[in-house]
Amino acid sequence: xxxxxxxxxxxxxxxxxxxxxxxxxxxxxxxxxxxxxxxxxxxxxxxxxxxxxxxxxxxxxxxxxxxxxxxxxxxxxxxxxxxxxxxxxxxxxxxxxxxxxxxxxxxxxxxxxxxxxxxxxxxxxxxxxxxxxxxxxxxxxxxxxxxxxxxxxxxxxxxxxxxxxxxxxxxxxxxxxxxxxxxxxxxxxxxxxxxxxxxxxxxxxxxxxxxxxxxxxxxxxxxxxx
Ligand code: AP5
Ligand code: MG
Numbered sequence: 098x099x100x101x102x103x104x105x106x107x108x109x110x111x112x113x114x115x116x117x118x119x120x121x122x123x124x125x126x127x128x129x130x131x132x133x134x135x136x137x138x139x140x141x142x143x144x145x146x147x148x149x150x151x152x153x154x155x156x157x158x159x160x161x162x163x164x165x166x167x168x169x170x171x172x173x174x175x176x177x178x179x180x181x182x183x184x185x186x187x188x189x190x191x192x193x194x195x196x197x198x199x200x201x202x203x204x205x206x207x208x209x210x211x212x213x214x215x216x217x218x219x220x221x222x223x224x225x226x227x228x229x230x231x232x233x234x235x236x237x238x239x240x241x242x243x244x245x246x247x248x249x250x251x252x253x254x255x256x257x258x259x260x261x262x263x264x265x266x267x268x269x270x271x272x273x274x275x276x277x278x279x280x281x282x283x284x285x286x287x288x289x290x291x292x293x294x295x296x297x298x299x300x301x302x303x304x305x306x307x308x309x310x311x312x313x314x315x316x317x318x319x320x321x322x323x
Contacts, residue, residue, distance in 0.1 A: 153264030
């Protein structure tokens with residue numbers, strides 16, 4: 098099974114993807130996290146991607162497809178995986194079919210309005226140690242600036258500045274929203290209301306997944322026993 102998380106910047110793809118991974122055991126593959134890791138390590142791919150990311154533009158399809166192909170070719174993805182932030186163009190979706198053909202897929206489009214997105218992204222902090230996702234309020238309530246999971250310092254992503262957020266939203270509308278029609282026509286598309294509490298949204302996602310994917314509830318039970 099291939100679970101694709103669609104939705105604008107800050108809609109909760111990472112947050113919900115982690116919950117799906119925790120419940121059903123599929124690894125979450127985030128194209129943004131893979132790119133940020135390459136930037137941090139200063140690899141040739143990272144050097145190529147950094148300027149695009151900091152301006153809120155998409156990195157080239159070839160670079161991203163190659164990176165995803167390498168990641169989903171690994172052992173832990175054999176039984177299925179969650180894609181967070183990929184594909185982001187119709188061309189990427191077509192390439193995905195070539196590099197991972199024959200696998201069932203389901204698309205969850207997390208819908209959130211622009212105002213909530215701006216609020217969420219301005220308040221987001223990421224752990225520099227384990228990469229976990231936090232909010233400013235949460236961070237302030239705990240030991241200031243420290244991750245509750247690993248104690249690492251919490252930092253703001255370079256692309257979470259207000260002018261870059263606006264650009265990312267615009268890029269999403271022009272380049273990624275055509276995927277809704279593409280996946281609707283394949284009958285694998287599900288819109289999920291993304292406003293409300295994190296647990297409420299996850300309950301909506303669980304309902305869609307367990308209704309649409311045979312055997313998934315059993316997989317969750319097996320995963321819980323492990
Ligand atoms: P990427 O890292 O994928 O960024 P994005 O799509 O803009 O999405 P975000 O990670 O910002 O948000 P999210 O939906 O994961 O939300 P989160 O769970 O963190 O991509 C970054 C860049 O990399 C792109 O701009 C591009 O340059 C490049 N790139 C990546 N993939 C590419 C591709 N396929 N092709 C080309 N280029 C690519 O939640 C956000 C915040 O809200 C958090 O603080 C969270 O705690 C909080 N929150 C979550 N849910 C709720 C809730 N229900 N209520 C209140 N707060 C909430
Ligand atoms: Mg994310």
